[in-house]
Amino acid sequence: MTPPVGETGSAHSPAHAAHDSAGHGHEESYQPVLVGTVRDELDQILERYPTKMAALLPALWLLQNARGWVSEYSMAEVAQALDLTPAYVKGVVTFYTMYHQHPVGRYFVQVCTTSPCMACGAEDTVAALLRHTGCGELGTTSADGKFTVIEVECLGACGFATPVMINEEFVESVTPDKVPTILAQLR
Secondary structure, three states: OOOOOOOOOOOOOHHHOOOOOOOOOOOOOOOOOOOHHHHHHHHHHHHOOOOOHHHHHHHHHHHHHHHOOOOHHHHHHHHHHHOOOHHHHHHHHHHOOOOOOOOOOOEEEEEEOOHHHHHOOHHHHHHHHHHHHOOOOOOOEOOOOOEEEEEEOOOOOHHHOOOEEEOOEEEOOOOHHHHHHHHHOOO
């Protein structure tokens, strides 16, 4: 496979499933992710499902945890491994917001901004997160590659406004004044 311009070939460990600023923007050979121990994990996943297609979501999650995001070539790699078309896999990846279609920071910060949370100050919490992470704008990654902040629709915790998800950790009742302490625990 020849990657599109901007496709990086480096795989990341789950602890560093992050933005690859060194390789992003340069044309390089795509390095498959579903090899070695990652392929062994995929094979174990496949044993638990009646068809390969049924294992698509966990296979994509496995790939994203290993690489940090799901690129066009990663989608093709998963499609080949599961005997699916790349178009089918892309349809799934673009439907679910849990799959990153571009490199993101080591800490992926999702802030609930639905009506109840907005009424409780979510907008100010978002502004504080953008300021203290250095992201500046929603969806961009901080210069150090550590943070990406996005808004999401309902984290299902309206009684704990403003809820925030940092990677897979749920943090409730986040206010602008709590943001520096929360972020300090991550650095």
